[in-house]
Amino acid sequence: MTNLNPTPRYNRRRGARIFIGVVALGAGATIFSSCSFSFTRLEFRRAKEEAKSKHYARAVASFKRIMNRAPDSSIALESAREAARITFFDTKNYNQAIEFYNHLVKFSRDGKERRDSQRAIAGIYFNDLSNYPRAIEAYNKLLLVEADPAHIVRYRFNLARSYFYMNRFFDAKNEIEQASAIAKSADRKFELKMFLASIYFNMKQADKALSVYKELESKFPKKAKEENIALNESVCYEEAGQYDSAIQELKSIKSTYKDPEFIALKIKQLRERKANMPGAKGLKR
Numbered sequence: 001m002t003n004l005n006p007t008p009r010y011n012r013r014r015g016a017r018i019f020i021g022v023v024a025l026g027a028g029a030t031i032f033s034s035c036s037f038s039f040t041r042l043e044f045r046r047a048k049e050e051a052k053s054k055h056y057a058r059a060v061a062s063f064k065r066i067m068n069r070a071p072d073s074s075i076a077l078e079s080a081r082e083a084a085r086i087t088f089f090d091t092k093n094y095n096q097a098i099e100f101y102n103h104l105v106k107f108s109r110d111g112k113e114r115r116d117s118q119r120a121i122a123g124i125y126f127n128d129l130s131n132y133p134r135a136i137e138a139y140n141k142l143l144l145v146e147a148d149p150a151h152i153v154r155y156r157f158n159l160a161r162s163y164f165y166m167n168r169f170f171d172a173k174n175e176i177e178q179a180s181a182i183a184k185s186a187d188r189k190f191e192l193k194m195f196l197a198s199i200y201f202n203m204k205q206a207d208k209a210l211s212v213y214k215e216l217e218s219k220f221p222k223k224a225k226e227e228n229i230a231l232n233e234s235v236c237y238e239e240a241g242q243y244d245s246a247i248q249e250l251k252s253i254k255s256t257y258k259d260p261e262f263i264a265l266k267i268k269q270l271r272e273r274k275a276n277m278p279g280a281k282g283l284k285r
Helices: 012-052 056-069 072-090 094-106 111-128 132-145 148-167 171-182 186-202 208-217 221-226 229-239 243-253 260-275
Strands: none
Touching: 012 056, 012 072, 056 072, 056 094, 072 094, 072 111, 094 111, 111 132, 111 148, 111 243, 148 171, 148 186, 171 186, 171 208, 186 208, 186 229, 208 221, 208 229, 229 243, 229 260
């Protein structure tokens, strides 16, 4: 009778060959991993030598190859650091530098390094590329993880300036007010208030800008004099059509201003504008 379910025969010799084959495959994987590591180390040394010889493009290409092989490995992170340094300081290829700093943000296990890399990205967008929408995005990411008030003030100040350069004055004012609420340094407070006055002036609110300048004169008289705030006040008065007050402010700094001829010319122009106003009786000298 035919057996419909024959018991499979075990071939010891074949089984042995199969077992040996599996062991060989495992050893091959180990050898491959070891070879890959050796290749990566060799590539890293080559990249460092290229960088030392100022062959920056070749160095960066090698660092990128290492990063692509094992993005979260220690050697890939070191490659990202080296490539970021080269592209920022040496080649000034800021978009490439952002790519490498982003790699550190994503894969570094060091929280401080991730924050520092994100700061570098924000700074590049703001200072080097003048890409204010991306700078706003980068600084807002930093605000989610930052606890140091001094850093928060700086981020919000740069956010305010980014919005200002985009003519988003209400958003700029909001950021400055939040920064001013926690700023501790007298110099920083003065700087923030000065910028707030500029925002008001660009919002066509010269009266509010003037109020801020008067506050600064009261709280920081020495600093206000050094910064010639009276000149800014004169512009606010002129914008409001208060020419006598504008002239008075200019007269108060004429003797100490670095370019007294400019002040004298400005006073003359204001007098002429006043004389040409409807109802004016003529130019008085």
